[in-house]
Each structure stands twice: as C-alpha cells, then as structure tokens.
Amino acid sequence: MRRSCRFERYLTAFADGELPEKLNRKVEAHVGRCAACASELDSIRASDRILKSHGAPAVSNDRWAQFRHELKLELDVVDRESRRTAKIRETRPVHAPVPRRSYALAAACVVVLLVILTVGPLGVGPWRGGTAAASNECIVDSIESLAAGYTPMFFSSQDPEMTVIWVFSEEVEGGIRGEGPGAK
Amino acid sequence: MRTTVIVCSIALLVMLAAPALAASSREIVVEVTSIAAAKRPASERGEAAVELDPRLGPFSKNLLSLFAYDSYTFLSKDRATVEFSDATVLELPEHFSIEVAPEQLGRDGSDMIEMLVTLFREVPRGERGRGTPEREVILRTKIRLKNGGTVLLGGPPIRAGVLVLALSARG
Numbered sequence: 001m002r003r004s005c006r007f008e009r010y011l012t013a014f015a016d017g018e019l020p021e022k023l024n025r026k027v028e029a030h031v032g033r034c035a036a037c038a039s040e041l042d043s044i045r046a047s048d049r050i051l052k053s054h055g056a057p058a059v060s061n062d063r064w065a066q067f068r069h070e071l072k073l074e075l076d077v078v079d080r081e082s083r084r085t086a087k088i089r090e091t092r093p094v095h096a097p098v099p100r101r102s103y104a105l106a107a108a109c110v111v112v113l114l115v116i117l118t119v120g121p122l123g124v125g126p127w128r129g130g131t132a133a134a135s136n137e138c139i140v141d142s143i144e145s146l147a148a149g150y151t152p153m154f155f156s157s158q159d160p161e162m163t164v165i166w167v168f169s170e171e172v173e174g175g176i177r178g179e180g181p182g183a184k
Numbered sequence: 185m186r187t188t189v190i191v192c193s194i195a196l197l198v199m200l201a202a203p204a205l206a207a208s209s210r211e212i213v214v215e216v217t218s219i220a221a222a223k224r225p226a227s228e229r230g231e232a233a234v235e236l237d238p239r240l241g242p243f244s245k246n247l248l249s250l251f252a253y254d255s256y257t258f259l260s261k262d263r264a265t266v267e268f269s270d271a272t273v274l275e276l277p278e279h280f281s282i283e284v285a286p287e288q289l290g291r292d293g294s295d296m297i298e299m300l301v302t303l304f305r306e307v308p309r310g311e312r313g314r315g316t317p318e319r320e321v322i323l324r325t326k327i328r329l330k331n332g333g334t335v336l337l338g339g340p341p342i343r344a345g346v347l348v349l350a351l352s353a354r355g
Contacts, residue, residue: 136329136333137330139327139328140325141298141326141327142326147320150339163335163336164337165325165338166338167340
C-alpha cells in the first residue's frame, strides 16, 4: 500500500494553479524533493492533457434534467440522514454537562447545613434565653414545698403569656402588698 | 448526572446534620436569671414609679404586669446544658440553688420539655440543730414548659427583698 504524502491533497489544485501563492511555493518545493508527489503530479497533468484533448461529451437536455432530478433526490436523502443524526446527538448526549441548577441546589444544601451547624439545631436564631416574645406555655403537674413556713402556689396570665410559681413565706407575708406576690 | 448530584447533596446534608439533630434531642440548655424584687419605702422612691434594671429588659413586660413591686434588680444569670435523665445544679445568689432535671421532650408530639425543678436554700449549720440537712427544699415542682419558653419562680425572702427566678429551657 502506498504511503500517502501530506502534500498529495494539494496536487490537483497545484496542477490547476488554484493554490494561494505561499502554499503554491511550498508544494512546488516539495514536488522537487518528493518523487512520489512528482509522479502523482505528472499523472494528474497527463490526465488533464488527455481530457483537454477530447471535447466535452454531448449530453441531451433530457439527460441533464434526469441527472439533476437524481442528484436532488440523493442530496435530500443525505440531508435527512444528517438531520436525524444531529437530533440524536442533541437528545442523547454521551457526556452531558451538569446543569447550573444542580450546582445551585448543592450550594443551597451546604448553606442550610452551615446554618444548622452554626446557629444551632432546629433553631430559628441564636437563643438568648427566655424572652417575652417566646411562647411561654407551661403546665404545672405537681408542686410542693418541704420546708417549714413556705406555701407554694401557681397562677398563669394570658397577656403576656406566663406562668408564675410562687412560694409564700411567713417571713415576708407582711412585706408584700395585697394577697399575692405584689398582686395588683 | 443531575439526579446524582441532588441525591449526593441530600445524603451529605443528612449525614452531617444527623449528629446535631441527635444532640438536640439528648440535651437541653437551661438558663436562670435571678432577680431581686422589692418594695421601697416612700422616702427612697425617686421620680420613676418602678425601678427596673436594664438587664432585665426581656422580662420587663412580665414583671411589671404581674407583680406590684417597685424595684427589680438583676442579680445573676446562669446557664447550663443538661442531658435528659440527668440533672444540673445552678448556684444562685443568697445561698439558693436550683436543680433542673429534664425528663423528656415532646411527649405526645408536643414541643414541651418535661422537667423536675427543685429550689434549695442552704441552711447555716446549727440553725436547726445537729442532724438537720444543710439544704432545705423550698420548692419542688414538675412542669412541662414550652420549648424555648420561660416560667417565673419566686417568693423566698432575701436581704434585698424577694427572690424571683426566670427559668428558661430549650431543647
């Protein structure tokens, strides 16, 4: 099998004088060194001479019309085939790039994770102890005092929501105005 | 590919958040603010009807609406982390201490912290004779407090008036 030369593809255009000037000089210099290309160029030029020595064959108008029709059909088939291939490439990519939304979702997950780990689990914000804004619902299941002189009780208010567990002491009973812990 | 990224992200999130979530279910943070409430003699009262320590801002609305004292002084703020089925003791001013023993969180699906709270007062040796316990139980109560909420405990006399405690807990 003959090893092809990289200049071989330019030989026909070189023979017809269709190459740019710079490339033309390169091919010309190469042909002077490469016996294979020189032989091929001779062959091309010989073919040209033969073709030029014979006139163009006479072809009837009907034959040209048939030829154009067959050519159009061939081109349509090729065109449809290339479109189908392009569609398959679009719908079934082998290595599809990861959509930006996926990166955004992953980033959002990381941010949520950092918030959870930084602020605190299940928290809506850093806890600074009890505040009036928090719900203070409290249910007292049992209450007692084991020390003498103390009487415990509890009461709740709705606005603001708060439960108070109070231990009445005999020592300060007279110190509190009213019936309870400074009851208004 | 996109599905893989999503699944991996969620898995990573769950994997890393799991310890924090587990820790949150095992322990609670308890905070106790100690307040001295008192009634001042008429001669000591200034222009303000009620004297409120600015550090008691979060509780001002509750204190002013629930009680009739005319002086509220901030004494201390103590915080501790305690696991369920364990107990923590916080030392308070004026020889008081409070023990908080959380029992469980979210019984019956509610967001309530169930805990046993005991308020102690140190009794000086010899005050009640030999064999008397050093600490007496002023109050023992079992409560269910809304997670993150506050309950007020008070009444025991102290030098500056009456001791009021704002007990908050969050799990």
